Amino acid sequence: MSEALLTLQDVHTDIEQYHILHGVSMEVPRGGVTMLLGRNGAGKTTTLRTIMGLWKARQGAVTLEGQDISKFNTPDISQLGIAYVPENTGLFTDLSVEENMILAARSGKMNEDRLDWIFSLFPAMKTFWSLPAGNLSGGQKQMLAISRAIIEPRKLLIVDEPTKGLAPAIIQALTAAFEELKKSDTTILLVEQNFAMAKRLGDTVAVMDDGKIVHTGLMADLASDNALQERLMGLSMEAHQ
Numbered sequence: 001m002s003e004a005l006l007t008l009q010d011v012h013t014d015i016e017q018y019h020i021l022h023g024v025s026m027e028v029p030r031g032g033v034t035m036l037l038g039r040n041g042a043g044k045t046t047t048l049r050t051i052m053g054l055w056k057a058r059q060g061a062v063t064l065e066g067q068d069i070s071k072f073n074t075p076d077i078s079q080l081g082i083a084y085v086p087e088n089t090g091l092f093t094d095l096s097v098e099e100n101m102i103l104a105a106r107s108g109k110m111n112e113d114r115l116d117w118i119f120s121l122f123p124a125m126k127t128f129w130s131l132p133a134g135n136l137s138g139g140q141k142q143m144l145a146i147s148r149a150i151i152e153p154r155k156l157l158i159v160d161e162p163t164k165g166l167a168p169a170i171i172q173a174l175t176a177a178f179e180e181l182k183k184s185d186t187t188i189l190l191v192e193q194n195f196a197m198a199k200r201l202g203d204t205v206a207v208m209d210d211g212k213i214v215h216t217g218l219m220a221d222l223a224s225d226n227a228l229q230e231r232l233m234g235l236s237m238e239a240h241q
């Protein structure tokens, strides 16, 4: 788990006239979970959107397996094997769970074994297979969005704050599903405010503040160092539990 799958090197991103990312440098090692943490407005979502080509980096490199993808369009980045679950999940709310899944399969066909595996991660998807996605609960919508992202094998799964606004029991279920996902080949980059989840899932961590990475290291080291959390994020992350 040492070789980097994805590397950001001195990435600067503007949104309209605003300079938002001020030289972001970080690595996502292959085969584990990297947590991207930081206070509200630090630039986490902008970093994810820059990786996906939804915002274009003005300067710097985004490298996937040695290839600079910073000038690529989003469909080409997705084609290279990066899946992105944005905070708003991006579901087709009028369509059924099944139809949402079919549309996510690039080949137009779902692999039955993979679907069974997804049902084992998220049993609710099987239960509500014919229900319009708009009728699912908040947690189930997250589960469907993640199911869509992994309907085919991906090199990298990027998920933006999946637990936001969810009840503790649902967060537990999501965390358990991510733990199962970790056992597959997928590398995961996760933005999350829920520290208990970050601690359970994260192998490595990058902390952002004001458009820059201010700390990188092992999640376990950050989790056991309250003073470092205080210094990096202004308050103990334990307060987010």
Ligand SMILES: Nc1ncnc2c1ncn2[C@@H]1O[C@H](COP(=O)(O)OP(=O)(O)OP(=O)(O)O)[C@@H](O)[C@H]1O
Residues within 6 Å of the ligand: 015, 016, 018, 020, 038, 039, 040, 041, 042, 043, 044, 045, 046, 047
């Ligand atoms: N469309 C936009 N136009 C102008 N500024 C934006 C836009 N989107 C984000 N920003 C600004 O960019 C900065 C970084 O926002 P971003 O959403 O990346 O932060 P974040 O770390 O993901 O925050 P949060 O945890 O609140 O989601 C913020 O100051 C935000 O106001």
